[in-house]
Each structure stands twice: as C-alpha cells, then as structure tokens.
Amino acid sequence: MSIIQAKDVKKWFGDFQALKGISMEIAEGEVLVICGPSGSGKSTFIRCINRLEQHQDGEIIVDGTELTNDLKNIETIRAEVGMVFQSFNLFPHLTVMQNITLAPIWVRKKSRSDSEEKAMELLNRVGIPEQADKYPGQLSGGQQQRVAIARALAMDPKIMLFDEPTSALDPEMIKEVLDAMKELAKSGMTMIVVTHEMGFAKEVADRVMLFDEGMMVEENTPDEFFDNPKNDRTKLFLSQIL
Amino acid sequence: MVAVIKKNAKALQESLFSSVGSSVLTIGTTYLVLNFFRGMFGFVMSSDKDWLAVLNNMQLYMVQAYPESDFIRVWVSVGLTFVFSGISIGLWRSEDRSNVSSIFDTFFKIGLGVLFFTIVAPTFTSYMGNDGSVITEEIFSRSTRLGILIPTLIATVAFFGLKNMKINFSYNNSDVVFLYLFIPVALLWFVKLPVIQLDQNKERIMPDPLMPIANTTKIPWSVIFVMFLIAYFIGIYFKDVKRLKNVMSISWFLLPLLIFSWIFKKPQIDMGEVLTGDIPIFFIFFIIGLVTVLFINNPIVKKYYSIYLGIILVGTIAGIFIGIPMLAKACLLLLSLFSMVVPAVSTSDQGKRSLIIIWFVALVTLTFLLRGGASETGIVVPGSSIFGGFSLTWLLAIFGTYVSFPLGVLLALGRNSKLPIVRIICTGIIELVRSVPYITWLFFASVTLAVFLPAGVEFNLIVRVLMVTAFFSGAYFAENIRGGLQSIPKGQYEAADAIGMSPFQKTGLIVLPQALRAVIPTLVSSAITAFKDSSLVTIIGLFDFLTIGKTVIDNQSVPVNFVGHQRENLIFVAVVYWIFTFTLSRRSMKVEKRLGLGER
Numbered sequence: 001m002s003i004i005q006a007k008d009v010k011k012w013f014g015d016f017q018a019l020k021g022i023s024m025e026i027a028e029g030e031v032l033v034i035c036g037p038s039g040s041g042k043s044t045f046i047r048c049i050n051r052l053e054q055h056q057d058g059e060i061i062v063d064g065t066e067l068t069n070d071l072k073n074i075e076t077i078r079a080e081v082g083m084v085f086q087s088f089n090l091f092p093h094l095t096v097m098q099n100i101t102l103a104p105i106w107v108r109k110k111s112r113s114d115s116e117e118k119a120m121e122l123l124n125r126v127g128i129p130e131q132a133d134k135y136p137g138q139l140s141g142g143q144q145q146r147v148a149i150a151r152a153l154a155m156d157p158k159i160m161l162f163d164e165p166t167s168a169l170d171p172e173m174i175k176e177v178l179d180a181m182k183e184l185a186k187s188g189m190t191m192i193v194v195t196h197e198m199g200f201a202k203e204v205a206d207r208v209m210l211f212d213e214g215m216m217v218e219e220n221t222p223d224e225f226f227d228n229p230k231n232d233r234t235k236l237f238l239s240q241i242l
Numbered sequence: 243m244v245a246v247i248k249k250n251a252k253a254l255q256e257s258l259f260s261s262v263g264s265s266v267l268t269i270g271t272t273y274l275v276l277n278f279f280r281g282m283f284g285f286v287m288s289s290d291k292d293w294l295a296v297l298n299n300m301q302l303y304m305v306q307a308y309p310e311s312d313f314i315r316v317w318v319s320v321g322l323t324f325v326f327s328g329i330s331i332g333l334w335r336s337e338d339r340s341n342v343s344s345i346f347d348t349f350f351k352i353g354l355g356v357l358f359f360t361i362v363a364p365t366f367t368s369y370m371g372n373d374g375s376v377i378t379e380e381i382f383s384r385s386t387r388l389g390i391l392i393p394t395l396i397a398t399v400a401f402f403g404l405k406n407m408k409i410n411f412s413y414n415n416s417d418v419v420f421l422y423l424f425i426p427v428a429l430l431w432f433v434k435l436p437v438i439q440l441d442q443n444k445e446r447i448m449p450d451p452l453m454p455i456a457n458t459t460k461i462p463w464s465v466i467f468v469m470f471l472i473a474y475f476i477g478i479y480f481k482d483v484k485r486l487k488n489v490m491s492i493s494w495f496l497l498p499l500l501i502f503s504w505i506f507k508k509p510q511i512d513m514g515e516v517l518t519g520d521i522p523i524f525f526i527f528f529i530i531g532l533v534t535v536l537f538i539n540n541p542i543v544k545k546y547y548s549i550y551l552g553i554i555l556v557g558t559i560a561g562i563f564i565g566i567p568m569l570a571k572a573c574l575l576l577l578s579l580f581s582m583v584v585p586a587v588s589t590s591d592q593g594k595r596s597l598i599i600i601w602f603v604a605l606v607t608l609t610f611l612l613r614g615g616a617s618e619t620g621i622v623v624p625g626s627s628i629f630g631g632f633s634l635t636w637l638l639a640i641f642g643t644y645v646s647f648p649l650g651v652l653l654a655l656g657r658n659s660k661l662p663i664v665r666i667i668c669t670g671i672i673e674l675v676r677s678v679p680y681i682t683w684l685f686f687a688s689v690t691l692a693v694f695l696p697a698g699v700e701f702n703l704i705v706r707v708l709m710v711t712a713f714f715s716g717a718y719f720a721e722n723i724r725g726g727l728q729s730i731p732k733g734q735y736e737a738a739d740a741i742g743m744s745p746f747q748k749t750g751l752i753v754l755p756q757a758l759r760a761v762i763p764t765l766v767s768s769a770i771t772a773f774k775d776s777s778l779v780t781i782i783g784l785f786d787f788l789t790i791g792k793t794v795i796d797n798q799s800v801p802v803n804f805v806g807h808q809r810e811n812l813i814f815v816a817v818v819y820w821i822f823t824f825t826l827s828r829r830s831m832k833v834e835k836r837l838g839l840g841e842r
Contacts, residue, residue: 050739050740051739052736052739052740075742075744078739078740078742079741079742081740082740082741083740085733085736085740089731089733089734089736089737090737091734091737091738091752091756092756093755093756093759093837102741103741103742103743106743106747106751107743107744107747109589111590111592151741152740152741155741155742
C-alpha cells in the first residue's frame, strides 16, 4: 500500500519548467533518498508534497487525500507530513520547548502538559534534552537542526520530508543530525530525503533516485545505484561527488 | 583606597584624553556645557523671574477648568492607574537583584555632579531692566556656595568609601519602584513653598509667605501611595496564579475607557432602575452564557447548535428594533459574538473556565459602561472643553496610542494581504492619511468631520480630535509595522505552514511577534512624536499643557501679576515633556533588552 502517489507531476516557474512529469509511489515505512545537481527540481518536488509549492499538472495523493486547492485538505495533509528545512527555520522568538509544543497545542489542540512531556521525550530522542529552555539563537547549527526534527515529529507525522537537512552545517555537525535521522529511519518512519550525503543513502535508504533537469533519470536500490548505475548521467554525477 | 583612585583616574584618562582629537573634543564640549549651565543658572536664579507663575498654577496646568467639586473623580482616576501599576509590578515582579553598592555609586556620581556645578556656578547675573538698563545682581553668594560645598564634599567622600567597601547586601529591583513614589509623597508633608496670599484690598502680599502644602494635595497622594503599596503586595501574593496576568493585561486595555467615562460623565443613577433593570438583565445573560459554555460541546446539544445560534442572531436583529433596554440590546449582540467562539474554545475544562471569566468581565464592563456612559454628564465646566492642561495632553497621547496601535497593526496586515480589495482599501487609507498634514486633519476634525457623520450623530470636539489622531498615528504605526513584517524571512512562513498552522495562527503567533519586536525603536519614536504633536491641538482652540503655559498664565494680570512671565512657564513645560519622553525611551530600551534575548 503506497502512502504517497505522484502521477506525472509538472510545475512551471514562469517559463521555466521545474518538474517535467514526475511519477512515483512510496510505500509506508520506506526511506527514499533523492539526489541530483542543483536546479534539478528535487527540492521543488518534495515541497509539492506538502503544498509549499503548487503543482500545475498531474496529481499527488498523500495518505489517501488528493492535494487540491481545498484548504481543509491542505491543512490535514500538512499535519500528517513533517518537514525539515535546509535553513532550520526555527522560530527565533520562542524557546526550544515552545518551538516544539507550538503546533501540538495550537493545531492538534493538545493540553500544554501533555505536549511538554512529549517534547521532552523527543528532545531526549534527538539527544539534546538540556537545551529545552534556550532560544534557537543560542544553539549550534547541528543542535538547531535536531530541534527542527523534534518540532516536526511533535505532530506525530506519518511522513517526514527532509530538504537538504545537512547542507548548511559544518562538517563536524553533520554526523549528529544524520545519526538522529538514521535512528528515525530505523523506527519505521516513511521518509523522503533530499541530500548529497551518499553515506547516509548507502546505509539507510531503501531506494535512491537521481533527478536531473526536472526529470527522474534513475531509480534504483542503493547497492545497484552506487555500484552498477544504469544511466550515464548517474555515473557522471557520482564521479563528481564521490 | 589609593589604588582605587589611581584606577579611576586611569580609566578617566583613557576614556577622555586617549588622543589629541578626543582631548580637543573633551575640552570643547566641557566649555560649551559649562557656558550653557552658567547661563541657565543665572536665568533661573535672577530676581526678575517669578517662579510662582509656575508653582501657583499647578491646578490649571493639570486639569484646567475642571470643577473643584468633582476633583474626587480625577483622584479616583489617578488612584486607579496607580493601583493597576502596583498590581502589575507585583505580578511581573522581576527576580533581578542589585547590590547596594550600585546605589552608593549613583549617589557618589550625583555628589560629584553637585560639587562640580557648585564650584562653577556664576556669582553674578545680569538682566535687562524695564528701562533698558542692564542690572547686575549677586545670585550665589560665597556663604551659600560654601554652605552647599562642604556638606556635599563630606557626603561624596562618604559614598565613595561606602561604594568601595563591597557591602554584601542586595535588593530586588522591583522593590525599589515604590521608593520612587515614596520620596516625593513623603516630601509633600515637609516641604514649605511660597504661596500667593491676598490682603483685604485684594492686593498680593509681598514677599510671599512660606506655607506647607495644602491638605487637598497631601492627603490624596498619601492615600494613593498606600493603595499603590497594598496593590503591589496583592500582586506579589497572586504572582503564581497564571490566569491573573492575562486578566490584568486585558484590564489595562479597559482602564482608559473606564477613566474616560469616569472623568467625563457624572451619571445620575436611579437605584430603582439599576435594581429592576440592570441587575436582572446581567444575571439572565450571565446564566445563558454559563449554560452555553458548559453544555455546548455535549454531543446531544451540539446537534441543535445552529438552531440556537440562529435564534440568538434573529433575537439580536429584532432587539435593535423593538423597545428593550439598551443594556439588553448590547448583551444580545455580545452573546451572539460570544456564542460563535464558544464551541471552538470550550473543549477543555481550562478553556471553559477562562471563557466563563471572560464572559463575566465583559458583562460587568458592559453594564458599568452603559449605566455610566449612556447617561448625561452632570459636570459643568466653564469654557468649551471638559479636558484641559496636562489631562488633555495625556488623554490625546495615551488614548491616541491605544487606538492607533491596533489600528496600525490591522492596516499593516491589510496592506500585506493577498486579497486585493483589502489591500487597496488599507493602502488607500494609509496614503491618504499620511499625505495630509496633521494640522489639516485637526481642522478637519473641528470643522468638516460633522458633515461626514450620519445625521444626528454628533461627537464632542475632543472625541473628534481623538478619531483623527488615531487614524493619523495609526497610519504611521502601520508603515513602521509593515517594515517589520518585511523583515521576516520567507522560511518562517514556510515553517509555520509546514506544521499545519492556520493563517490566523501564523500571523498571531509567528509573524506579528517577530515583526513588532523588530520595530520597537521606531514604534517608540512614533509614540513620542504623537505625544509631542498633541500640543498642536491648540490651533483648534483646545487648551493643552503647552497652551496653558504659553498663553493662559501669561495673561493672568491683577492681582497675581504674571503678565510677561512666559519664559519660566515654557522652561517648566519643556522639562515636563522631557521627563515623560525620556522615561518612555528608557523603558523601551529595557523592554528591547529583555525581548532581545532570543535574537542573540
């Protein structure tokens, strides 16, 4: 049973066509890694999944609900889909604890004490329980990204989207974020990860895709993708980044 | 001790004489400041200045012609404000502590200042006499100088010693606040001031005898101080009751309304009407609201919610046309608004409790305002306006800011809206209001506004001025806030979207808090501008604080003879304006510092 179905998704920015017909199905619990050069449409595609960008053609069905302009649908889907951004996007005027409990309290209408308990659990899970009362500005990049992961998890999402989560981090901080993501993948979460961390892809991905110029040029298991790619474009890409 | 002095001297050298340029600057500014001070001191002390022109007219300055028999209303208003402040300071009592050394340090610096200025104060001053000749007089004799110099020197050295003893005693910063009020109030009981007295022939007795301050000033201020203190302790006592802070914040927004109606209206209340009308209506509506809150989310009842809402809406519309008491009409309207919000909020016990409190407070306020506010004023004031002097300036500043700030927020959000109609209307209002001078708007308020209002609706001049002021400063606030809105990165909107927040939640919880924080300095400077611009109302015949000083007192002739004493009054007015704006900007700096915590 696939939790996300995309059929021939197309998107234009003005005259520029960013997505030229992407189709895929993602099963529940699957970890999908999307890589590709910049401008290849990989970020645009996952942003379409929770409607931060609108696709203009084709259809996307998330957990049985089709993404249309209907506001009710969009809000339902956004509550089911967590997202982690390249630039963290934590709310700088709220403490770490408030950042995490904001959505459960206001969107899910949970009580404050339950939400805080859950938030502490999540902070423990990403390994920074001691930072709960600090402001995002007082944390390192790696810590901020882990808070962002906890914030997304606080809504109990069925799907997690990662938009280049480690690209804005110093090398020594990348590991702590990847560790948190690996732990998450092992717990059975459905994840779509846009990243250039090939080590992560090899270790936890169920499938790896390569996007180029708005099209999916290769879809493969990680072993095949790295050792025995079908497409010449993939070989070129791998030779450049490995 | 010697080491400490050496260290201080070194610091002084480093900060003032570090290079040739800074030495020149230091000496140059010192020279300018000294000359200014000597001139000012000579001006203030010279014998042709009559400072009684200020002192004797305090009442005029504060409330202009407000009748003395109704002064109790003014005192109650001032008292209410202080009680509110007291409770708030107690509720939000900070945990910051300061060491007592910092007080000694302050006193030491004050002592140094006094010493310095006592030494450099001029002995003689000269002024132009009536016949054009220059008169020189001694204003600061050697004995006075020594009389001030020696005790100050001793005190300064003492404070210097105390400050360096590193006494280990700290106090809570909030606790000192009441000292600020205690010192002036205590002084009221000791200070004697020259007072103008007239003999049998209505001639002013010269020289003016020193008299203690009148009981009508001393006693109310003392009572207010005691109430302030009690309120402060009440605040501390209830510090941990979380909901009380919310109630207090809302109450602050209602306070100006309360004061406004309290000073403006003197209702003749018929107790029979209150007992048979207001109180039963209040209880009926309170119980309807209570039942709604408690049972609306009951699954059986919920099915009939739309019918219930329909009945109330029809009742509200019908109520406007049929002859029921005004209070019942207003309560119906409030109930229909309330009923729309209830089902969403009363999902938890906590939500129910706060709804009941809100409903109770809203009904009490409504009943009070309608009984007091709808009745005719019984206060008779000579002249056109019930407000005058400082109370008018204060009203325009506070009420103007109160109304214009939310208006500014709405206009700014509207201008950024995606809906074209809202955007065009808001942009139109902002651009129209900003492109016409404030004085023009004031004339508009006094002459033209009545034409634009529906027939039969008539407002007092002050209310009309408040309306245009609200829009005028609202437009400026809106542009400031829009600047803040634009400084919010796109990522913040996306992050809020991604966790499923509704547009209202996104604006209220993510965007506005950050945008407002970013523009606090400009907002404060707008508020200060609004406060000072209130003096322009003199042009349409209102007597604000400045007008009293510049025009009214200057024209008091026999028997007090203040004709020509404009300069003393202008200096006084300037000092008062300065005290208020300076305090405001200092407070805002503290707020900035406290809110800036997350930015670093």
